[in-house]
Amino acid sequence: MSSNEGEDEERTHTTLPRADFIEDVESYIAGSTVEEAIQKLRQHHELYSTAQQRLATQRARFMQKGPEIKATLSAVQLLTRQREKQETATFDFELTEEVFAKARVKPVDAVNLWLGANVMLEYTLEDATHLLESNLSVCLENLKSTESSLDLIKDFLTTTEVNIARLYNFEVLQRKQKKDVS
């Protein structure tokens, strides 16, 4: 799953056109009209906006999953400690959102992890700890890369908006010059 997200990020950089600040407007337009150039930039802007929305949803997802994984991990660590002390503890567990009931938990060697898609697997405490730790680090990594992609896209968006404004001003100037000549 992590390699897909990594590729996803690279795709963001390679399939999206880079937005560079247009230093010289005339040479940029050479060979076509200002309208066409502005149109192209507007299309780029839309691409960036869609990518930005997609990344924002991704980021929200990672922000939500991180604390969940952390909570599960610390619960497994609690059970590990309990096993070391060979204690039986009483827990209040959530029966429904407003109702809790009591259950007694003996020291266990294995726990059941809900992996989603109607799949639940039994893991030893050690395997569960390793799995959760690696899931957590993958989640945090993905969050970081998504956030850096978001920053990059924001730069692209701003640069493109500035470029569009410059092209537009150039067109206005062009038209004025033509009028002055005629």
Add this chain to the structure above:
Amino acid sequence: MTSKEPQTVDLKTVEPQQLMGLRDQLEGEMQNLSASATALQSAAGQFGSSGRAIERLAHQESGQPMLMPLTSSLYVPATLDSASNVLIDIGASYYVERSPADGTDYCKRKVNMLKDQLDQIGQVMREKQRIMQQVTAVLQQKLAAQQRAQQS
């Protein structure tokens, strides 16, 4: 200016501008009310399923083996400690320990209270709908009259 009781003011004497403002205001209120109604309904549904869950719990025996959730994705083999007590969240971070019978009763009372509030909201919404229909009708009449006056 924007009267809440058009029955006491003849709508036909109100300006089209004010009528439009009144209609927008009513629409906004309707949206708020329907959002509240949805929230009440989902809360009632939750208490309903909580009540059923407590009832099922009451039929279990203490010491029954079960899978206990520690988090939303972690389950641990455990034994049910007691089917004679449940902990109920009554809001504001307060929890109350009660027997299953009291628990189901609490949930039933909550569901009934929420249903009553839903009915009240339904009534208010119907009333506002009626007023809005009146406002819209008068507004359309006035706008049509205005158009005819402009064309002539």
